[in-house]
Amino acid sequence: MKFEAPGAAYSLKPAAGTTDWAGRLGRPARPVEACEKPGSVYILKKPAAGDNIQDVAATTRKAARTTERYMTNRAEVYDVAIIGAGVCGANIARKLSQYELRVALLEKEIDVSLGTSKANSGIVHGGFHDNKKYLKARLELKGALMFERLHEELDFPFERCGIVVVALHEDELRTIEQLYLQGVENGVIGIEMCSRERMLELEPKLSPDTMGGLYAPSGGIVEPYRFVFSLVESARKNGVDLITEFAAALARRKDDEWILTALDGREIRARYVVNSAGLFADTLSKAFGAEDFTIKPRKGEYYLLDKMTRAKPNRVVFPVPTAVSKGMLIIPTVEGTVLIGPTASAVEDKEDFSTTRQELEKILQSARIMIPSISETDVITSFAGLRPTCGEDFIVELSAKVPHLVQVAAIQSPGLTASPAIGEYVKDLLKKDGLRLVEKPDWDPYVDKVRRARDLSPWELDEMVAKDPAYGDIVCRCERVSEAEIVQAIRAGHSTLDGIKYVTRAQMGRCQGGFCAYKIIKILMRETGMSYEEVTKRGGGSYVLRGEL
Amino acid sequence: MKQLKFDAVVIGGGAAGMSAAAELRSRGYSALVIEREEELGGILLQCIHNGFGLIEFNEELSGPEFAQRIEERAVALGIETLCGTTVLEIRREGGFNVVYGVSSKHGGLRVEARAVVLAMGCRERNRGNIRIPGSRPSGVYTAGLAQRLVNIDGYLPGKDVVIIGSGDIGLIMARRLSWSGCKVHGVVEILPYPSGLTRNIVQCLEDFGIPLYLSHLTTNIRGKDRVKAVEITPVENGAVRFDKSFEIPCDTVLLSVGLVPENELSRGLGVEINPATNGPWVDSRLMTNVPGVFACGNVLHVHDLVDYVAEEARRAGACAAQWLAGDSPSRELRLKTGSNVRYLNPAKVDPDRENKIYLRSMVVKNSAVLEVRMDGKVVKSLKKAHVQPSEMLSLTLGPKDFADPGQMSANQAVQVEIAIV
Numbered sequence: 017m018k019f020e021a022p023g024a025a026y027s028l029k030p031a032a033g034t035t036d037w038a039g040r041l042g043r044p045a046r047p048v049e050a051c052e053k054p055g056s057v058y059i060l061k062k063p064a065a066g067d068n069i070q071d072v073a074a075t076t077r078k079a080a081r082t083t084e085r086y087m088t089n090r091a092e093v094y095d096v097a098i099i100g101a102g103v104c105g106a107n108i109a110r111k112l113s114q115y116e117l118r119v120a121l122l123e124k125e126i127d128v129s130l131g132t133s134k135a136n137s138g139i140v141h142g143g144f145h146d147n148k149k150y151l152k153a154r155l156e157l158k159g160a161l162m163f164e165r166l167h168e169e170l171d172f173p174f175e176r177c178g179i180v181v182v183a184l185h186e187d188e189l190r191t192i193e194q195l196y197l198q199g200v201e202n203g204v205i206g207i208e209m210c211s212r213e214r215m216l217e218l219e220p221k222l223s224p225d226t227m228g229g230l231y232a233p234s235g236g237i238v239e240p241y242r243f244v245f246s247l248v249e250s251a252r253k254n255g256v257d258l259i260t261e262f263a264a265a266l267a268r269r270k271d272d273e274w275i276l277t278a279l280d281g282r283e284i285r286a287r288y289v290v291n292s293a294g295l296f297a298d299t300l301s302k303a304f305g306a307e308d309f310t311i312k313p314r315k316g317e318y319y320l321l322d323k324m325t326r327a328k329p330n331r332v333v334f335p336v337p338t339a340v341s342k343g344m345l346i347i348p349t350v351e352g353t354v355l356i357g358p359t360a361s362a363v364e365d366k367e368d369f370s371t372t373r374q375e376l377e378k379i380l381q382s383a384r385i386m387i388p389s390i391s392e393t394d395v396i397t398s399f400a401g402l403r404p405t406c407g408e409d410f411i412v413e414l415s416a417k418v419p420h421l422v423q424v425a426a427i428q429s430p431g432l433t434a435s436p437a438i439g440e441y442v443k444d445l446l447k448k449d450g451l452r453l454v455e456k457p458d459w460d461p462y463v464d465k466v467r468r469a470r471d472l473s474p475w476e477l478d479e480m481v482a483k484d485p486a487y488g489d490i491v492c493r494c495e496r497v498s499e500a501e502i503v504q505a506i507r508a509g510h511s512t513l514d515g516i517k518y519v520t521r522a523q524m525g526r527c528q529g530g531f532c533a534y535k536i537i538k539i540l541m542r543e544t545g546m547s548y549e550e551v552t553k554r555g556g557g558s559y560v561l562r563g564e565l
Numbered sequence: 566m567k568q569l570k571f572d573a574v575v576i577g578g579g580a581a582g583m584s585a586a587a588e589l590r591s592r593g594y595s596a597l598v599i600e601r602e603e604e605l606g607g608i609l610l611q612c613i614h615n616g617f618g619l620i621e622f623n624e625e626l627s628g629p630e631f632a633q634r635i636e637e638r639a640v641a642l643g644i645e646t647l648c649g650t651t652v653l654e655i656r657r658e659g660g661f662n663v664v665y666g667v668s669s670k671h672g673g674l675r676v677e678a679r680a681v682v683l684a685m686g687c688r689e690r691n692r693g694n695i696r697i698p699g700s701r702p703s704g705v706y707t708a709g710l711a712q713r714l715v716n717i718d719g720y721l722p723g724k725d726v727v728i729i730g731s732g733d734i735g736l737i738m739a740r741r742l743s744w745s746g747c748k749v750h751g752v753v754e755i756l757p758y759p760s761g762l763t764r765n766i767v768q769c770l771e772d773f774g775i776p777l778y779l780s781h782l783t784t785n786i787r788g789k790d791r792v793k794a795v796e797i798t799p800v801e802n803g804a805v806r807f808d809k810s811f812e813i814p815c816d817t818v819l820l821s822v823g824l825v826p827e828n829e830l831s832r833g834l835g836v837e838i839n840p841a842t843n844g845p846w847v848d849s850r851l852m853t854n855v856p857g858v859f860a861c862g863n864v865l866h867v868h869d870l871v872d873y874v875a876e877e878a879r880r881a882g883a884c885a886a887q888w889l890a891g892d893s894p895s896r897e898l899r900l901k902t903g904s905n906v907r908y909l910n911p912a913k914v915d916p917d918r919e920n921k922i923y924l925r926s927m928v929v930k931n932s933a934v935l936e937v938r939m940d941g942k943v944v945k946s947l948k949k950a951h952v953q954p955s956e957m958l959s960l961t962l963g964p965k966d967f968a969d970p971g972q973m974s975a976n977q978a979v980q981v982e983i984a985i986v
């Protein structure tokens with residue numbers, strides 16, 4: 017099957033001076049006409065004789081959603097193109113969707129939030145870990161306060177459960193006091209120093225060796241990927257174009273515009289560009305001929321424990337931090353499971369999300385020092401995330417070397433907490449750089465709330481089934497996810513097993529898909545018209561089935 | 566909201582659920598079986614191989630044939646069924662057990678029942694449970710999911726396969742995939758002996774020349790998008806020999822590393838769980854700590870053979886019927902797990918009738934003896950040519966095994982212990 021590119025300007029000649037993209041462009045770009053896979057902005061040729069009509073129809077449906085608007089305006093120049101749909105890019109996109117602007121959100125993966133924003137601790141930090149001299153501390157403090165409102169508008173799981181920091185030795189109490197003073201200085205509300213007795217009253221499962229600690233009631237937890245999905249949904253609802261599988265590779269200036277070329281040759285034109293490409297922000301910066309910095313990945317590994325674990329604390333439990341890290345935590349997630357970790361180890365490969373036996377052992381050991389009842393039999397899965405590190409602080413600034421580029425780089429912890437404030441901050445930087453901001457009169461901050469079988473009583477579920485019978489088919493038994501929710505996720509554009517998992521939680525519970533994966537595969541095939549060979553775990557070569565009997 | 570009333574509700578329509586319901590019906594009680602899937606049969610439906618029914622029907626059947634036999638019997642006896650219906654919750658309301666469910670056909674469902682039989686089966690342990698480090702590519706499946714995909718949906722999960730764990734499902738899948746043109750490169754087992762039945766080792770591995778790596782740990786799974794290889798490390802005298810690790814290239818990893826009873830519903834109701842089985846604690850009637858709530862089949866403890874499941878489920882049905890009739894044992898004795906015994910099920914006996922007890926050994930042993938001791942005195946012993954953890958054992962204890970019942974009723978604290986020596 018062949019696809020036709022929408023625009024004419026598909027030459028792949030980088031302008032003089034633009035840097036190559038990590039050597040990846042070394043291989044010849046595939047001629048656009050020969051692309052087998054529909055990137056989100058390709059349109060299909062009219063089916064030729066011999067083409068399987070079914071396939072053509074299916075791929076068209078798949079590509080249609082994201083393509084629609086882009087297609088009709090393909091000659092247009094975006095006001096802002098945001099590279100990277102992690103939590104930063106998503107917040108920036110949603111913020112900009114409030115204004116009369118044409119905004120494109122570009123993501124190299126098949127879905128949003130598959131980078132660092134997917135695998136982290138999901139904590140809305142308490143504002144006492146860092147000194148206000150750092151930009152990251154100021155953005156954290158501001159961002160943390162924005163979550164209630166966002167939660168109200170965007171329907172993602174969030175809870176202010178509070179944070180405790182546990183001192184297990186006399187000398188750790190000194191650090192606790194410093195954290196307390198820093199918290200007070202930072203204006204953290206309700207922060208308190210705790211005696212041993214107070215700590216054990218707050219968290220009875222803590223080790224009897226607890227000497228005392230710190231309590232910050234304003235700390236919270238979110239489901240980070242659901243946060244990103246909601247932000248992106250809201251941004252799209254307000255006119256932002258999401259273009260997935262667009263791996264920005266080259267950038268050149270022409271007529272006061274940036275022309276961005278993706279690995280597959282597609283191009284996007286924009287007046288302003290935001291580089292929020294996470295771990296790859298350094299390579300992109302070079303592609304723009306902008307600042308030269310290096311992002312070093314630092315891996316954090318986790319164990320996820322079953323909801324049934326008896327070791328679940330009421331609040332996020334931190335050890336006393338060291339100079340280099342906040343240490344390994346015990347986190348009661350919004351969905352009732354418990355996360356322990358993360359470790360911290362420098363790695364080379366930015367795509368290496370593997371976990372290692374040694375690191376995982378460390379997690380169990382150090383978590384048990386704080387809560388001794390943690391058991392390895394409660395482990396349902398392990399995973400790793402990569403912190404994009406570069407120096408001590410975030411880089412959120414206008415490029416000093418090239419025009420109209422905002423760098424949003426080195427967003428390590430507390431990037432998730434700070435991200436709503438980063439959205440505002442970037443908007444201000446763009447304004448300072450001459451972008452005209454006119455508020456949209458009809459901006460709608462709300463997304464449609466998805467009714468989830470897990471949150472409904474049998475009586476409420478009965479009412480839902482009357483409206484949509486698919487609510488009565490429970491596909492994922494561990495997390496109680498109905499077919500209706502899975503279909504809604506697919507129709508919202510999540511077309512991989514992982515995408516559906518992160519949106520709906522199906523396959524995320526104790527059986528990890530053992531019972532429901534085959535059902536989800538079938539629903540995906542039915543809804544999208546994909547053949548079994550096209551079903552993947554998360555795009556690329558992660559196909560799921562290899563043949564028929 | 567559909568509202569119903571039954572003498573007994575059975576949750577799960579597998580071998581256990583159908584057998585228990587049939588027994589209740591045959592004793593004159595109304596029984597409703599609620600099954601999540603569109604068809605009755607449970608896990609049997611995907612076990613298209615032979616090897617079922619030798620004890621129950623004296624002939625060798627496939628899983629679906631076995632299921633059909635018990636379904637026909639149960640339906641002939643007049644059990645009611647609701648398929649495509651998921652039970653969401655069981656609650657105690659005013660002395661009744663109330664079962665809440667949902668289906669796309671009927672919407673919400675509320676069933677009042679005096680007795681409830683738990684027969685929800687089990688789930689497979691997965692990669693996270695055994696904590697294999699490495700990357701998280703596609704191509705890692707539990708053996709039962711692969712069995713389902715191949716036998717029912719007709720898809721192959723991959724071509725070059727390594728199976729981790731030597732449980733029966735994995736062994737059977739090794740044969741199934743070999744027949745389907747896949748290459749099975751090996752079965753890796755951490756223990757020094759296989760955990761599946763001996764007949765499956767012979768018929769599924771040896772006959773196909775598939776290597777079995779005993780005392781080998783899977784130490785890594787590699788591959789970014791799709792599995793590329795697994796790293797295997799020998800274990801020698803308890804030490805993991807990383808210096809001797811090697812890789813087996815493959816595109817698919819199947820995990821057959823054990824089953825865990827599915828007791829989320831039971832826990833929600835307040836049923837106490839025995840950590841040794843992950844199933845409910847039950848008394849001599851297979852009744853849990855919640856009055857009127859019984860358990861049988863794989864939800865109670867994982868069985869090797871469906872024939873045992875059917876037997877135990879009939880017993881649960883009969884006991885539920887007796888309970889509905891108001892009968893209860895005048896006294897019960899607690900069983901203690903003695904040396905080398907992982908668990909005993911049930912954990913209590915009624916000394917005034919015959920009791921069937923299933924147990925699992927913790928050791929591999931030739932010429933072993935199963936010993937029943939009362940207050941230290943051996944009252945019964947059974948010779949076994951061979952015991953091993955993967956093969957379930959059983960014994961019966963009846964009134965004649967309990968000496969001097971008079972003394973016993975006076976002394977409720979009498980200790981009955983079962984050990985393997």
Ligand SMILES: Cc1cc2nc3c(=O)[nH]c(=O)nc-3n(C[C@H](O)[C@H](O)[C@H](O)COP(=O)(O)OP(=O)(O)OC[C@H]3O[C@@H](n4cnc5c(N)ncnc54)[C@H](O)[C@@H]3O)c2cc1C
Nearest residue numbers: 100102103104124131132133137139264294316431432433
């Ligand atoms: C182990 C760990 C624990 C953490 N815990 C917390 C916490 O508890 N609280 C907290 O506040 N913060 C925490 N953080 C930090 C937080 O997760 C990050 O700061 C945040 O997710 C960064 O978001 P981002 O959008 O900058 O990056 P990302 O989420 O990585 O997004 C960047 C996106 O850009 C895309 N991209 C890359 N290159 C290109 C390209 N060329 N073209 C198009 N798209 C591209 C990527 O695919 C990706 O989707 C933690 C981080 C880690 C690793």
Ligand SMILES: Cc1cc2nc3c(=O)[nH]c(=O)nc-3n(C[C@H](O)[C@H](O)[C@H](O)COP(=O)(O)OP(=O)(O)OC[C@H]3O[C@@H](n4cnc5c(N)ncnc54)[C@H](O)[C@@H]3O)c2cc1C
Nearest residue numbers: 577579580581600601607608651652685686862863870871
């Ligand atoms: C893969 C596999 C291969 C096997 N091979 C053999 C063999 O070769 N020979 C042999 O003799 N034995 C074999 N066995 C063992 C035997 O088949 C099983 O032990 C037996 O079938 C279990 O029956 P069950 O009724 O306890 O559980 P299941 O068959 O698992 O039935 C449980 C039922 O409960 C339903 N259910 C669960 N929760 C709910 C809910 N909330 N609401 C509604 N319904 C629910 C499920 O959908 C399922 O249908 C095998 C077992 C497995 C798992």
